[in-house]
Amino acid sequence: MQQYRRMLGLPGVRALMVLMLFARIPLAATSMVFTLLVAVGLGGSYGAAGxxxxxxxxxxxxxxxxxxxxxxxxxxxxMVLLATLCEGGFWLSARFMSYPVLLGTAFFGGLLALPTMSIARQAIAAMVPEELRRTAFSLDSISVELSYMVGPAVAVLLATQLSPQAATTALGCSVLVVGLLIVAFNPRVRADHERADTERIPRKEWLTPRFIGVLLVGGGAVFVLAGTDVTMVAALRESGQLDWTGLLVIVICTASAAGGLVHGAVRRSLPQVVLMGLMGLLTIPAAFFIGEWWLLALALVPSSALCAPTIATTGEEVARLAPVSMRGAATGLQSSAFTLGASLGAPTIGFVVDHTSPAWGFAAAGVGGVLVAVVAALAGRSSRRTGPLGTADSVEAADGQHQAEVAKP
Structure with a gap:
């Protein structure tokens, strides 16, 4: 655990990790609150909530x-003040909205939402030196797992014990509190030696095929996760074991957190593309273990253990490849990639399950992850051939220098 002790001993990092753990709980509860508000509070369908x-x-x-x-x-x-006021105002007023108004304003509520994920990644890149970033991003991924275990559960508790409208009000108040805490803490998004780097770099110079490949892998990992979640529920429902869903979620989240913990402790890990490919490949065997919930849980442990490492490596690569002056936009694109992965994964794999069986859902999610890894690997290889400077030699030299720096004790 020496790597974690060194990383958490850096000025401000321990406080940042605690703050961002709580800051992401409202984000984790958002989807559940929407579902409860529309399906229960407004008496609509689950499709309307979707x-x-x-x-x-x-x-x-x-x-x-x-x-x-x-x-x-x-x-x-x-940015935090703007997003806090806009998102907090949206959720505080959501309880008074009819369904058409809610549907029309939901886009703007998301557009101006507080980007807690991006804030955490920018702060880590600024506050943690490169040799400890794997550890920091791994701990951050574990924090995300914990947030998504707490947020939806609290939303359900508030909605069932009070009302869905009470859950929206609580969410709005939470956003305001979180935003004000971030403003007060004001984490650095530039290291001391990076403050003078304000040159605006054209997007075409840093948004290379290699960078896009990194985003593709990150989105692909979330695609597999979203597809697995949908298929998991379908499999348990088919076998009459839906009551075990919560425990199954805890098992796979724990496996992911354990994988992230190991990933952050080692000095060298597998490349991002390899982690993504293995994650997809190890999801496929779950198709053969859908009879009993505990067998399914064991079958999903290997792929789940690669979830947090894949997400952490994505953040690490984005921080390394993005110019300092464009770090905010780059981490924003990473969040967009994750969001799009979730948006595509659930309906796509859900369609497969609806027209075949849960077994094919796991297979499709896994194959999708492997295909994403292959495409990203090809994109990365193409980028290495041409490079941002237009010559292969310059890129090979840069890669060699980076590998030498990573290998330093």
Whole structure:
């Protein structure tokens, strides 16, 4: 655990990790609150709730890079204040909205949402030196797992014990509190030696095929996760074991957290593309273990253990490849990739399950992950041949220098 002790001993990092753990709980509860508000509070269908959630996700995908651009140009605090007021206002007023109004405003609620994921990644890149970033991003991924275990559960508790409208009000208040705490803490998004680096770099110079491949892998990992979640519920429902869903979720989240813990402790790990390919490949065998919930849980442990490492490596690669002056926009694009992966994974694999069986759902999610890894590997290879400077030699030299730096004790 020496790597974790060194990383958490850095100035401000321990406080950042605790703050971002709680800051992401409202985000984790968003989808559940939308579902409960529409399906229970407004008496609508689950399909109608899905439309509202989809509109919000599209807004998040579009808004995250824009919010990152605001950080790059004007700093973190102005963006956080803007997003906190807009998102907090949306959730505090959502209880008074009819369904058409809620559907029409959900996109803007997502567009101007507080990008807690991007904020955490920018702060880690600024506050943690490169040799400890794997550890920091791994701990951050574990924090995300914990947030998604707490957020939806609290939303259900509030909605069932009080009302769905009470859950929206609580979510709005939570966003305001979280935003004000971030403003007060004001984590650095530039290291001391990076503050003078304000040169605006054209997007075509850093948004290379290699960078796009990194985003593709990150989105692919979430695609597999979303598809696995849908298929898991379908499999348990088919076998009459739906009551065990919560325990199964805890098992796979624990496996992911354990994988992230190991990933952050080692000095060298597998490349991002390899982790993604293995994650997809190890999801496929779950198709043969859908009879009993505990067998399915054991079958999903190997692929789940690679979830947090894949997500952590994505953040690490984005921080390494993105120019300092464009870090906000780059981490925003990473959030967009994750959002799009979730938006595509659930309906795509759900369609497969509806027209075949849960077994094919696991197979399709796994094959999709492997295909994403292959495409990303090809994109990375193409980028190495041409490179951002137009010559293969320059890129090979840069890669060699980076590998030498990573290998330093």
């Amino acid at each position: 439309l509202v959630g989809a509109a919000s996700l599209v807004g998040v995908a579009v808004g995250a890079p824009l919010m990152g651009h605001v950080v790059d140009r004007f700093g973190l605090r102005p």
